[in-house]
Amino acid sequence: MKLKVLKAVVFVAALTPLALLGYYAYTGNLGANPIEVITHWTGDSIIIFLLITLTVTPVRKLTGWNDAIKFRRMLGLVAFFYACLHFTTYIWLDQFFDLPGMIKDVAKRPFITVGFASFLLLIPLALTSTAAMVQRLGKRWQKLHRLIYITAAGGVIHYWWLVKKDIRWPLTYGIVLALLLAFRAAISFRARQPSRRVFVPAAEKQ
Amino acid sequence: MLIKKPNDIKASEITDKALFLSRRRFLAGAAVAGATIAGLTNMDFFERSAAHAGEKLSGVQKSRFSTTETLTPLKDVTTYNNFYEFGTDKYSPAQYAKTLMPRPWTVAVEGEIKKPKRYDIDELMKLAPLEERVYRLRCVEGWSMVIPWIGFPLNALIKQVEPTSKAKYVEFTTLLDPKQMPEQKSRMVLDWPYIEGLRIDEANNPLAILCVGLYGEVLPNQNGAPIRMIVPWKYGFKSVKSIVKIRFVEQQPTTTWMKAGPTEYGFYSNVNPEVDHPRWSQARERRIGEFIKRKTLMFNGYGDQVASMYQGMDLRKYF
Numbered sequence: 331m332k333l334k335v336l337k338a339v340v341f342v343a344a345l346t347p348l349a350l351l352g353y354y355a356y357t358g359n360l361g362a363n364p365i366e367v368i369t370h371w372t373g374d375s376i377i378i379f380l381l382i383t384l385t386v387t388p389v390r391k392l393t394g395w396n397d398a399i400k401f402r403r404m405l406g407l408v409a410f411f412y413a414c415l416h417f418t419t420y421i422w423l424d425q426f427f428d429l430p431g432m433i434k435d436v437a438k439r440p441f442i443t444v445g446f447a448s449f450l451l452l453i454p455l456a457l458t459s460t461a462a463m464v465q466r467l468g469k470r471w472q473k474l475h476r477l478i479y480i481t482a483a484g485g486v487i488h489y490w491w492l493v494k495k496d497i498r499w500p501l502t503y504g505i506v507l508a509l510l511l512a513f514r515a516a517i518s519f520r521a522r523q524p525s526r527r528v529f530v531p532a533a534e535k536q
Numbered sequence: 537m538l539i540k541k542p543n544d545i546k547a548s549e550i551t552d553k554a555l556f557l558s559r560r561r562f563l564a565g566a567a568v569a570g571a572t573i574a575g576l577t578n579m580d581f582f583e584r585s586a587a588h589a590g591e592k593l594s595g596v597q598k599s600r601f602s603t604t605e606t607l608t609p610l611k612d613v614t615t616y617n618n619f620y621e622f623g624t625d626k627y628s629p630a631q632y633a634k635t636l637m638p639r640p641w642t643v644a645v646e647g648e649i650k651k652p653k654r655y656d657i658d659e660l661m662k663l664a665p666l667e668e669r670v671y672r673l674r675c676v677e678g679w680s681m682v683i684p685w686i687g688f689p690l691n692a693l694i695k696q697v698e699p700t701s702k703a704k705y706v707e708f709t710t711l712l713d714p715k716q717m718p719e720q721k722s723r724m725v726l727d728w729p730y731i732e733g734l735r736i737d738e739a740n741n742p743l744a745i746l747c748v749g750l751y752g753e754v755l756p757n758q759n760g761a762p763i764r765m766i767v768p769w770k771y772g773f774k775s776v777k778s779i780v781k782i783r784f785v786e787q788q789p790t791t792t793w794m795k796a797g798p799t800e801y802g803f804y805s806n807v808n809p810e811v812d813h814p815r816w817s818q819a820r821e822r823r824i825g826e827f828i829k830r831k832t833l834m835f836n837g838y839g840d841q842v843a844s845m846y847q848g849m850d851l852r853k854y855f
Contacts, residue, residue, distance in 0.1 A: 361627060362608075362616030362824045363679060426828055439816060491815060494677065495796050496624035496725045 333397055340401055344408040347375045348415070365423045372416040377489065377503050379409035380482040384510045391517065403459050406478070410456040413449050441491035448484030451477050482507050589638075589756045593666060593686055593749045601743060601841075602670035608681035608824050610751050616824065617758045618675065619777060620726055621710065621717035629758035636716050636778065638755075638762035647707075647784035650698035657762045661748050663696065664688035668752075669745055669766070674807045674836045676771035680821045685766050686749035691740045693782070699736065703784035706739040708732045708765060708776040717778075726792055732776035733789035733803065734767065735845075743768055743841050746779075769838040771805045802855040806846070807836035811855050 351371050354360050360367045383405040390398040425432050435442045455475055457463070464471050486507055490500035619629035622636075641657040655663075666686050674680045694706075712729035714720040720728045738744060747766045748755055755761040760777025767774045773793055793801035800814050809819045809832040820829040835842050846854075 362612035363626075363822070365822065365827075366679075423827075435817070441815060494624075496620075498724065 333400060337401065337404065341404060344379065344405065347371065347378075347412075365419070369416065369419050369424060372412050372419055373489065374499075375412040376409055376416055377482070377485045379405055379412060380478065380485060381503065381506050381510065383409055384478065384482060384507070388510060388513045391513075407456060407459060410452050413452050417449055441488050444484050444491065445488035448481045448488060451481045451484070455481075479511060589754050589761060591754045592752060593754060596666045596668050596686055596749075596752065599667045599669050602668065602684075603672060603682060603837075605670075605672070605682045606825075607670065607684060612824050613681060613683055613750060614756050614758060618677075618772065619758055619760065621719050621728070621730070621778075622758065623719055624725060632718060633757035633761075635718065636711075636757040636761060638757065638778075641762050641780075643763060643779055644781045645693065645697050645783075646781070648700045648703035648786060649784050650700060651696065653697065660693075660746070660763065664692035666748070667745075669747075669768075671743075671766060671768040672836050673766075673768065673772055673775075674821060674832065676773060676801075676805070676813065676818075678816065678818070678821050679824055680832075680836075681824050684751055685745065685747045686752070686755075687745040687747035687766065689742050690744045690746050690765065691742065693746065694736075694740055697784075699784050702786045704736055705785050705788050706734050706736060707781075707783045707785050707789040708734075708779050709781035709783070710776055711778045711780045726796055728792075729780075730776060730792045731789060732765070732774055732791050734765075734774075735788075736784075737845055738767070738842075741842060741845065743838060747775075769806055769835040769842045771807060773801075774805050804846075804851075804854050806842075806851065806855075807832060808834060808851055808855070810834075811852055 351368065354367075355364065383402060386398050386402040386405065390396060421427060421432060425435075436446050437443070455477060458467060458471065458474060467474065486500055486504045489503065490497060493500060615630040616626050617629040618626060619633065622629040622632040639657065642654050643657065643660055644652075644654045646652040666688055668684050668686050670682060670684045672680055673683055690706075708731070710728075710730035711717065712720060717728075719725075734744065745766045747760070747764050748762060750756075750759060755764065760775075763779050764777040765775045765779065788803055791801070791803060793805075794803060807818075812818050818832055821832045822829050833839075
């Protein structure tokens, strides 16, 4: 029961960025270039929620709080939700459904190519996020969902390549992502070295 | 009984009348300032004191070079700025440029000229009649505005300082003072001071102006107070702000953005819808306040006045 309440709190918190954006839009506080603000705001939200999603496993392993896993799907879906908003902003507000222009963009602009590819990779993850799909896919589910590493890296690269010169934010996201991935690498490295944990009696050493 | 004669007050210790009056004025000013602080937020106080920003400029003439397009609202012109000395976020300059002190201010004009001189800003502002120039401004990032600048042609200054035959280029330098421009403490984004440059014929083009105001008033800090260039046929970053030095040189200057991204930013940086930025298209632009993007015009629509300067040049090579 307590977990349910906590889940509701996290859900509401996860939608705060959208609520704030809506509030700024309603009060006319999106500045001189509202479309740019909406694009950046939704884009930042995607990376932030991808990173939070990737924090679940380390938190669980470090604290032993196993219920943390129960938030992962919701957080991932929130990231996907912001990705949909970001993508919609691009095709509707930014490009205004200029299909040839968008195709050219995706083909010619590496940062858009990477962003678009990362968005596409999120779709199968969202589709297979239901409990039924988790059961049906079994072990393959986990393999499939490792795509989030690529998506998150793609998101950071997308941001990095689009800034004019000030890389401080994409760099910050990149460092956080690197730490989260390094944690996983360390865990799997340790898991693959069972020999170290085997006790070798001194007498058998020669 | 010995009565000591009181020491005469030395003449040097008597406060000069003018100084006395100026101190009185200072005290009165301080009282007003104190009341202002008490009555308003700090921000309001600084906005009032930082410059003569907001002060009306008088005797401004109209110009035939002005466009009749709809003006971008003053609020957008003064809150959406690229001025990296105050942060890379476009809303930062309006917030942080209060620390810039546009008075006293001098501009050193030097190099390959017969009459090098350090101009006081107030002298410089009287060098030629002030004109209002309503120009399109196209940022390299893909947005644009229409702004009623106030200034005078740079060629009026050039004429006065008499360049020698060696003066092939003009190099402009922005103020370097991390106390006034806090982002200059870090060189992670750009190397300071900000350097820009023009070829001498570009500098002499009647469209190129030294700008001291906008919307009928003294230039706000975030827009490059007290004096900046406006080169309307080039991307916005060529219109260097808060200028302290104008140097006439023989060799093409290496500008700040050329140094920051040699493959992305060239010396010329003329607005050109056919030559894309390596990472994004320059074919269209979003006019601030409009929803659908509009087509970007060659030389930002100033081809009639400037295209002849680039005849025979490969504009893909000289981007």
